Amino acid sequence: MPRTRPRPAAAVGLLAGALLAGALAAAPAPGASAAEPADHTLTVDRTRTGPRIGERMYGVFYEDINRAADGGLYAELVQNRSFEYAPADHPSYTGLTAWTETAAGGATGTAQVVDDAHRLNERNRAHLRLDLDGTGGDGARFGVANAGYGSGIAVEEGERYDFSVWARTDRPGGTPLTVALHGAEGGAELAQPLRLTVRGDRWRKYTGTLTARATGTTGRLTVAAGGAGTLRLDMVSLFPRDTYKGRPNGMRRDLAEKIAALKPGFLRFPGGCLVNTGSHEAYEAPNWERRRSYQWKDTVGPVEERATNANFWGYNQSYGLGYFEYFRFAEDIGAMPLPVVPALVTGCGENRATDDPELLRRHVRDTLDLIEFANGPVTSPWGRKRAEMGHPEPFGLTHLAVGNEENLPDAYYERLAVFRAAIEAEHPEITVIANSGPDDAGATFDRAWELARASGVAMVDEHYYNSPGWFLENNGRYDSYDRSGPKVFLGEYASQDNRFRNSLAEAAFMTGLERNADVVEMASYAPLLAHTGSVQWSPDLIWFDNARSWGSTSYETQKLFMTNTGDRVVPSEASSTPVASGPITGAVGLSTWATSAAYDDVRVVSSDGRELFADDFSAGAGKWTAAAGRGTWTVADGAYLQSDTAAEDTLVTAGDPAWRDYDLHVRATKKAGREGFLIAFGVRDTGHHYWWNLGGWGNTRSAVEKTGGGGRQTMVEDDTVIETGREYAVRIEVRGRTVTLYLDGRKWGSFTDDKVAEPFRQVVTRDEERGELIVKVVNAQEAPARTAIDLGKGARVAPTARLTVLQGDPDAVNTADERPVRPERSLLRGVDTAFTHTFPPHSITFLRIKERTP
Template identity: 70%
Template sequence: MAHRRRRLGLTVGVLLAGTLAASPGAAAEATDYTIDVDTSRTGAKIDDSMYGVFYEDINRAADGGLYAELVQNRSFEYDTADNRSYTPLTSWDTKGAAKVVNDGGRLNERNRNYLTLAADASVTNSGYNTGIAVRKGERYDFSVWARTDGAGRAPLTLTLHDASGELASARRVAPRGGWAKHEVSFTAKRTSATGRLTVASGGAPVALDEISLFPRDTYKGRENGLRKDLAEKIAALEPGFLRFPGGCLVNTGSHEAYEEKSGWQRARSYQWKDTIGPVEQRATNANFWGYNQSYGLGYYEYFQFAEDTGAMPLPVVPALVTGCGQNKATDDPALLKRHIQDTLDLIEFANGPVGSEWGKKRAEMGHPEPFKLTHLGVGNEENLPEEFFARFKQFRAAIEAKHPEITVVSNSGPDDSGTVFDKAWQLNRDADVAMVDEHYYNSPQWFLENNDRYDSYDRQGPKVFLGEYASQGNTFGNALSEAAFMTGIERNADVVKLASYAPLLANEDYVQWKPDMIWFDNDQSWGSANYETQKLFMRNVGDEVVPSEASGTPATSGPITGAVGLSTWATSAAYDDVRVTGADGEPLLTDDFSAGDAKWSRAAGRGTWAVEDGAYVQSDASAENTLVTAGDKGWQNYDLTVKATKKSGKEGFMVAFGVKDTGNYYWWNLGGWNNTRSAVEKGVDGAKQTLIEDSTTIETGRAYDIRVEVRGRQVTLYLDGKKWGSFTDDKAAEPFRQVVTRDKATGDLIVKVVNAQGSEARTRIDLGRGAKVAGKARVTTLAAEPGAENTKDKTPVKPVESVFRGVDDSFSYTFPAHSITFLRIKTG
């Protein structure tokens, strides 16, 4: 494809690999790269738990996803607190007199609503996505809790059907008296993805709750289990750990809702104790991501799934400091004490003997043996590092006092750098924290530029848990950049002890966040290009790093060039007195808007721009990324000055420079992230990365003088005449990366090479004179166009297995363009 190099964000010239001299004694065969491996030495040890998975209930990852329940809103608990469009009958259609009731006759205190059906009324559930999916010949288990007010029976007819008719033979139950559970099973007569489940009363009124339909064939045959195809795709990764239940899900919401004295609250913070025990007694809750969560998939099921996949369980508990764009610290000593005790109880639930209070509850659920919990995270992406750390220390002290065997994991906020990151790391280092959880979502360019990120980390300091990372897309180009970065993670396995791509799952009809590793609808699932890449690395980790060095790609890097721009994000702002001058003082653009806005083009096509009172105003306070541009894309070495005033809205304003188009630019984002900080962001093919940031916020109604000086690849920024910061954007986006590891069990050397460029890489691989190796290697290759993306209909990114015959202590191998290649070489 024509723009393959640009898609990876590589600088012009980086991909033009020169021909390097062959190693001494080799034939005159031309090579572009060399890899020198010292097989006589051993580098960092790689733990078995190195790569794992991060699970969060986002994108309908639980209900309608990994949790195998086929009925949506099974207990009539959907509420506007979850989503403004919800009602207690969301996903249900009724005929006749049917009413949702919330009174003292309910099933239990944590399951507030139930449905009453009059005689000869019915209710039909539409499931998730297009409907309830069933497969011919498979069994489906139905259950309902029912109550009658009279002495007689209230027969119910249960049908599973779609628009073409019956999907299984109708079944019947006949409730009588108080609340009781009734169960039957269906066997599907044909396959359908658009099924419906109807419950019809016959002759007597009845109250219903917890209407459920489960496939009998769940993962590992577990009751209340997991959707088999999704669980098997996760298990196929052979994860070393499972981090759960989130993410932003953990540390946001109303922590005060823990208080019993406050009474019942519909939206509560995540509490692990809500999620165990009989499913009909578990509370439902408003999910941070805008829907309802039933907690049918709870802590017991998470621990069980970790055990079933051979993964180390790694739960994360809230620290009473919100993150994910919310900045609030709950200052309540009693509430903090309760949270800490809940965490101690969680450890007892996981590991305690059956004679203990919480170990007994685990045993009652069917697992008398401990779950072997060794690691536990406290908090997630807090933007208030000092407030978080004050609470973290109390958690750690209480846990280590009772359970010194547990590694307590801290975190460093939501970004890869910046003031929050730096402060959090300082606090973690000073307190000798064992492990710090880092999160970042950046452009492919950033991942290609930062392979050496962990080379300079303190080997004696806290270890790194890279709990969330991704390159903002699901194309193979994204996966290539992540793979290049992962070679640096493995090389630094003495520092980075755990790593997991995020998020894990996405239902294609309920997406809050992209990219995602595994996609699905109600009857199909497919792994993304990122999934295939992660699986290749996770199943071929090795036990230790073998020291190696590779030659680099000759690169040329010109000055930053591009036009200038103005933009807003969920904010109304006014701009005036725009001036661009060359380094020699020559005026390139002057605009006080007295003559209108003819010099500006609506690059993004969003927002409402107009000249008002002599200023250029974007007045739509809800529009995002409203970029307008002016000038020449060839401009370089210039100064940009502008006056900017926030009029209303959530954030501040953006001043752009080096603008090529709507996907390739730099902008100074002042008052971004809900006016919590400011940063310079670099956009490459629509994906962004942060180059420099601080805690500057913007006042409404105040005029700010902004100045940006561009010199070569160095940029200096001034706010109201004072230097705000500077940076030099000169990191090389190296497209050729490698790492070598050793599998001690098999004796294999695993040579892992990423070639993220549009030309093949002819490479000389030197294993050391006299290295005893087999003459052939097993090869696994992922190769595709950078824009290739796996979907439900096609999978252009998939591994290809082959055998390479020609291995010696020094040999040549040509790595295809846009490829990830693993060579497994037997050693003597």
């Protein structure tokens, strides 16, 4: 996923605020009130044939972000089950993270995580050593309790939970072990305790089943021992018996069912940024060497022999959910498996490429072994490994992505060529997918596509996250793509918030994806999953806590499109909605991002030479408005200084929101920190503005970004970086909707922001098996859309159609307790070759119209 300017989830909602002018609240024709219907036409052209839509058009992108795996889709209930957490992974981690000592009946002892000669195996080295004092009576127990993920372990009355642990003891005659489920802080028992006896000083797996006799969401699993001596424990596991399709080491059923209900055509895994970041070293060292790149071979085989790794997103991943489980899950939900492997060129805010030819050869060999693991016969080494894990039949891998969002396109395509040559030589049946970097436009994107076309790759993976306005403005993005060039896999996209206004914009954009199905062969919203207690990225498709899960408004939108795709596009046209467009207006602003910077001699001059504003800060900073808690702004040495190098988005503003056609002059100096400085213009409020981001993205590039409707989009960019201690002269010229930017007297770039945000969009497809036209209409405006629909000459249709509508307030958000946006199904009567239907305001409508044969 593009790591342009990640924001905490809470900030996303705060930025949503008002809509972009002329976007989701687009007005009807001049003179009409918001309550009056806007008149539209929709005409189907049956004389032409549109592109065929493949069965893999829509799928799901899975990444272990927001606790999507451990604590999420992977059904394991115990956190840090193998005691491998360490400060090297996260400063707050210890080997006992998620564990606490517990004692009953006067028992005493010590608990410590050790890595010694008694380890379980070379990849699972750390384990828990309990030194038992033998104090207390017969029922005395000393041990540890696990809090699971988030608020605790969730169990449901009557359900069974399978417990297992690897253990060894030096006590002759064995060590009694009690396993119990109880509420938080010594709460009531949630299940009848399980009693086991550990025997012998060699590792052995012990199992049992707990049946919940009450429902709870804050449970704790206690594993406690009696007597004296040393007891060693590892791989403490509690797994619900009721996993998706009853798979052992399987998926949390409610989450898996929601994914399956989308009927995805493909499953991309195991992620994006976690694949191509971190160390590029091979996994040959002991498990204490952290932050390795994702190695698929670490994730297969017996779970107790799999590695634990530090996730890119700031927490650990156990690899219990590994490549075998991903392939099997794809098979279970009827999706094409689509793994992505590292290309040894980093992305996601990093810029580094390996120069080690041996390491590159090893990764290419690993990729060939992966194909063999997926498709090879049981007589092959990796096919045999797959069979040993319980799946002798091949998984049928056909597509494989190499790399993810690389920022160095030339280095990436050089290494991609090595991967492609090896794969095509041994497996010509495999389609290798390239990518175009982390954004929808810009120098990296353009160069990546140039190299893609020159190298003849079959498919290019595009990623972008933008404002709802961008999605409404870019319905025709793929209209002009080369039909003979590489196909597009839109692997990650979303409008930047989780409100229904975002879903409306996404739906309008998706009509353009379907209309261009001859170019866009696959598409997937991202990210897929988010645990409410661990959010690194928002928006997300499916939200969950330890006990519940629910689909966002975008989930309902995606589900509607994914389960009503059709087989072929039927060409159609609709009338447009007049949208008033005026000049860029707004005040000015200064900001920083994890950087200290000083500003001086701020002037705003109108296009006719009048001085609208001037501040040299000799009288303080009284003309500026700062948001509470955003940085530390003071006047120092005659300049306006922001000194906090940790603070992000420290925007201060000045001037009149009605300003238009002006020049903004600023002198700016970076003092310290990892980026440059930001100068804002066209500021309507903190959530609606433009800013020139000089030295952004870790001081690797510069761009003008437009913020509005809860998201940002890039207007123009280049590779300018900012020097510390150097004063820069900045001038921003705003004329109408055209902006020209100058740095130290030289023209840096320009753009014209004149795209129309069209709120009324449509596409028509045909379901050949059912003999139905599927008329899909998005009305993202305040007014109802009274639409004259003409199905075309020669059309013969049934008088009744099936109608499915998603409708709601643009600010509506689906939550665990309330789903204001859900499909409403009904029958529509009076359908004919030509008829009129009024589409509600803020709605997504699918009409399934039965075609009659002559």
